[in-house]
Amino acid sequence: MEKYRKLKKVILLLITILVTYNYVISVTQEIVKIDRKKYKKIIEGFVFDEHGDGIYNADVIIPEKNISTKTSKTGRFIIEFFSGGAMHIEVFKIGFLPASTDYFKMAKKISIKLPDIILFKSPIEEIVVTGTSTPKLYNEAPVKTFVTSRKAIEKKGAVSLADLLEMVTGLRVENNCQNCNFTQVRINGMEGKYSQILINGQPVISALAGVYALEQITSNMIERLEVVKGGGSALYGGNAMAGVINVLLKEPIKSESRFSFTQEFIKDKPNSIVNFNNEYVSKNMTTKISSFTNFQRREQMDYNDDGFSDLGELTNISFGSNFSHFFSKIDGKLKLNFVSIFEDRRGGNKFDQPEHFADIAESIKTYRVDFGLGWEQILYSKSILKFDTSYSYTKRKSYYGAEQDPNAYGQTKNPVFFCNLNYSNFSLKNHFIVIGLNFRSDKIDDIAPAYNREINEIYTDFGFYIQDEIEFMDDITLLVGARADKHSEIENLILSPRASLLYKGVKNFAIRGTYSTGFRAPQVFDEDLHITQVGGEGQIIVNKHDLKEEKSRGFTFGIDFGKQKKNKLYQFSISGFYNCLYDVFTLRKIDPIESAQVFERFNSKGAKVYGIEIEAGFKIAGKFEIFSGWTFQKSEYDEPEPDFNSKKLFRSPDIYGNLRIEWDIQKFVDVLAEFIYTGSMKVPHFAGYVKEDILEESDPFVVINLSLNRKFGLIKGQDIIIHASVLNILDNYQKDLDRGAYRDAGYTYGPRVPRTFRIGIRYLF
Numbered sequence: 001m002e003k004y005r006k007l008k009k010v011i012l013l014l015i016t017i018l019v020t021y022n023y024v025i026s027v028t029q030e031i032v033k034i035d036r037k038k039y040k041k042i043i044e045g046f047v048f049d050e051h052g053d054g055i056y057n058a059d060v061i062i063p064e065k066n067i068s069t070k071t072s073k074t075g076r077f078i079i080e081f082f083s084g085g086a087m088h089i090e091v092f093k094i095g096f097l098p099a100s101t102d103y104f105k106m107a108k109k110i111s112i113k114l115p116d117i118i119l120f121k122s123p124i125e126e127i128v129v130t131g132t133s134t135p136k137l138y139n140e141a142p143v144k145t146f147v148t149s150r151k152a153i154e155k156k157g158a159v160s161l162a163d164l165l166e167m168v169t170g171l172r173v174e175n176n177c178q179n180c181n182f183t184q185v186r187i188n189g190m191e192g193k194y195s196q197i198l199i200n201g202q203p204v205i206s207a208l209a210g211v212y213a214l215e216q217i218t219s220n221m222i223e224r225l226e227v228v229k230g231g232g233s234a235l236y237g238g239n240a241m242a243g244v245i246n247v248l249l250k251e252p253i254k255s256e257s258r259f260s261f262t263q264e265f266i267k268d269k270p271n272s273i274v275n276f277n278n279e280y281v282s283k284n285m286t287t288k289i290s291s292f293t294n295f296q297r298r299e300q301m302d303y304n305d306d307g308f309s310d311l312g313e314l315t316n317i318s319f320g321s322n323f324s325h326f327f328s329k330i331d332g333k334l335k336l337n338f339v340s341i342f343e344d345r346r347g348g349n350k351f352d353q354p355e356h357f358a359d360i361a362e363s364i365k366t367y368r369v370d371f372g373l374g375w376e377q378i379l380y381s382k383s384i385l386k387f388d389t390s391y392s393y394t395k396r397k398s399y400y401g402a403e404q405d406p407n408a409y410g411q412t413k414n415p416v417f418f419c420n421l422n423y424s425n426f427s428l429k430n431h432f433i434v435i436g437l438n439f440r441s442d443k444i445d446d447i448a449p450a451y452n453r454e455i456n457e458i459y460t461d462f463g464f465y466i467q468d469e470i471e472f473m474d475d476i477t478l479l480v481g482a483r484a485d486k487h488s489e490i491e492n493l494i495l496s497p498r499a500s501l502l503y504k505g506v507k508n509f510a511i512r513g514t515y516s517t518g519f520r521a522p523q524v525f526d527e528d529l530h531i532t533q534v535g536g537e538g539q540i541i542v543n544k545h546d547l548k549e550e551k552s553r554g555f556t557f558g559i560d561f562g563k564q565k566k567n568k569l570y571q572f573s574i575s576g577f578y579n580c581l582y583d584v585f586t587l588r589k590i591d592p593i594e595s596a597q598v599f600e601r602f603n604s605k606g607a608k609v610y611g612i613e614i615e616a617g618f619k620i621a622g623k624f625e626i627f628s629g630w631t632f633q634k635s636e637y638d639e640p641e642p643d644f645n646s647k648k649l650f651r652s653p654d655i656y657g658n659l660r661i662e663w664d665i666q667k668f669v670d671v672l673a674e675f676i677y678t679g680s681m682k683v684p685h686f687a688g689y690v691k692e693d694i695l696e697e698s699d700p701f702v703v704i705n706l707s708l709n710r711k712f713g714l715i716k717g718q719d720i721i722i723h724a725s726v727l728n729i730l731d732n733y734q735k736d737l738d739r740g741a742y743r744d745a746g747y748t749y750g751p752r753v754p755r756t757f758r759i760g761i762r763y764l765f
Contacts, residue, residue, distance in 0.1 A: 045114035050622035058093040120621030142479040142502040148225040162214040169629025179347035179362035190242035208414035210526040220275040223250040231516030234481030241518040250290040252279035262760035271298035291321040306739040312347030335374035355399040359741040363399040389419040400531035410448035432469040475505035522547035535688025538596040571617040588642040630657030644695040653679035674705040689738035723760040731755035
């Protein structure tokens with residue numbers, strides 16, 4: 001604990017230095033005043049958003065005088081004129097509800113300063129890009145997109161990507177290992193391997209990176225999330241059967257910096273997180289740079305007091321930058337990004353000794369570097385030519401072993417290269433066409449001597465895609481497209497047609513339907529690169545020699561209702577989904593090897609995942625919001641799986657959902673309450689701590705989270721925000737976890753964390 005006391009002292013010292021420095025700079029800078037003698041009359045004011053940030057480039061209009069101007073970077077506006085009379089001001093900005101002032105009169109030779117004008121965000125006018133590659137208003141996107149904004153991330157006090165995904169209806173984040181806490185996200189009941197995680201639209205999360213990526217991607221590097229369920233867009237690879245999760249990095253709109261410190265206590269064990277973000281925007285708005293730094297240190301937590309960790313020890317050090325510059329003379333934009341992640345995690349026991357002295361140890365040191373380069377060229381017809389390329393290198397040193405096995409150390413290297421060229425927004429009458437080519441190379445070099453595992457594979461995929469967005473009148477939009485992929489593990493060319501339809505002919509309603517196809521190649525997946533410890537032995541997965549690709553066909557249909565009246569929004573949606581899998585990948589036990597049980601992946605007949613999703617919400621912009629989303633589904637194999645003779649897909653509950661309440665008590669505190677319900681599910685429980693293999697039926701559980709945020713204004717342009725929250729208030733953590741050295745580390749189904757107390761401070765300057 002002494003090292004944590006020293007760390008806290010250093011952090012408090014840094015906060016003091018930053019506050020003092022920025023105060024001195026602010027009070028010593030020249031104060032710019034309006035030379036009121038220069039004008040006969042002026043109207044001065046500020047336009048802010050609901051969180052107190054100045055809104056740049058908003059239109060400010062006096063209708064009676066036919067006068068208009070725009071706001072500065074701080075939200076300030078000045079209007080000069082020479083006549084009096086009664087008048088009012090109206091303010092407009094895309095993505096916000098319009099606002100207007102009361103009528104006022106200008107007396108002769110007198111200038112006035114108006115009260116601050118607040119614009120509330122309009123959810124209906126949210127801009128999304130994931131489904132179509134070009135910016136679209138939320139309610140006009142033919143592919144339904146779910147958005148999590150930066151403000152929502154900060155209200156929740158989220159630490160990692162795993163925290164954020166819990167906020168989206170139809171998504172479940174689960175912990176799949178009691179030792180190292182390997183996590184995955186399920187979209188509408190389908191395992192993580194059926195989804196694609198993108199960084200700025202690029203598929204750089206490989207099989208190796210995906211094992212621990214949900215916790216390695218820290219929240220302070222994320223500007224927003226866009227989630228597309230289903231495979232309705234042809235822009236993304238065939239393995240995006242369940243959907244796409246697009247992590248968008250920050251592209252700033254103003255220069256600012258942010259320092260934050262978060263302290264968690266998970267069953268009295270500390271988890272400390274320090275973040276620093278810096279954002280720069282040039283005066284002419286052509287150059288934008290954002291950078292982030294993150295440090296996290298979590299002590300191991302033993303929930304059931306058996307001497308073995310249930311949440312492992314973790315250290316994360318990451319940093320990166322996102323750069324863009326717009327060349328106005330040639331209408332071109334250069335984009336660069338860089339991310340470096342180092343993570344050290346360990347679970348088991350005897351943390352003060354080397355791994356091979358422990359009764360159980362899973363230890364993973366990850367070194368990861370990502371580089372991205374892109375160019376966007378606007379052409380004479382307003383069409384856009386894009387080129388993106390990225391290189392990601394992940395190196396992992398691991399130990400998966402039990403009973404003090406000195407040979408259980410391993411090493412994995414995984415370079416991934418991706419490039420994409422597309423021509424978008426090309427229009428022919430009512431057609432808007434995207435056409436493109438991409439190439440991906442994924443090399444796996446893995447050695448695990450204790451389990452006789454050596455993988456040396458290179459997977460390549462050449463893809464061609466075309467997508468046509470067709471507008472019929474003003475009410476119907478058809479998005480139709482197809483991908484053709486040549487994967488190195490599949491002999492034939494794979495064609496994946498996809499289509500989405502949007503109908504807006506009924507006021508306040510949108511009707512959407514999608515049809516999609518996809519495939520997964522017979523290659524190495526993330527769960528293959530994780531070795532679960534059971535009964536003092538490892539569990540490893542191998543592919544059958546004649547494994548064929550898995551194929552899918554999916555349908556969705558939904559109705560969305562959204563009505564906005566002044567600052568109130570009413571929202572309701574209901575949708576159905578039906579996914580058929582063919583030659584589905586299934587596991588069965590085969591002959592074990594020394595120190596490991598072996599599971600073979602083979603093709604079974606198929607599986608079906610289908611159900612309905614219901615969402616409803618009400619919002620008073622800037623004040624109050626209540627939103628709830630629920631999923632009711634069935635997920636079954638066409639024939640029973642071999643080990644437990646069950647047709648039910650494992651870890652896939654029939655009912656799950658959430659309720660979220662946000663209440664902004666002005667000038668006092670922002671409140672966020674979350675209620676998350678997960679129904680019962682089938683969970684395999686392998687012999688070790690228990691005498692024989694059992695297919696368990698888990699109990700349903702409820703997680704309640706409560707978060708509070710209070711903003712304190714310092715000198716102009718600087719704020720401190722205090723965050724406090726309790727996660728899993730009822731402490732509904734899994735009560736029947738296995739115990740001891742012979743436990744089944746994969747027998748986990750409950751919430752990711754037990755009751756957790758979190759307090760944090762953010763300093764914005």
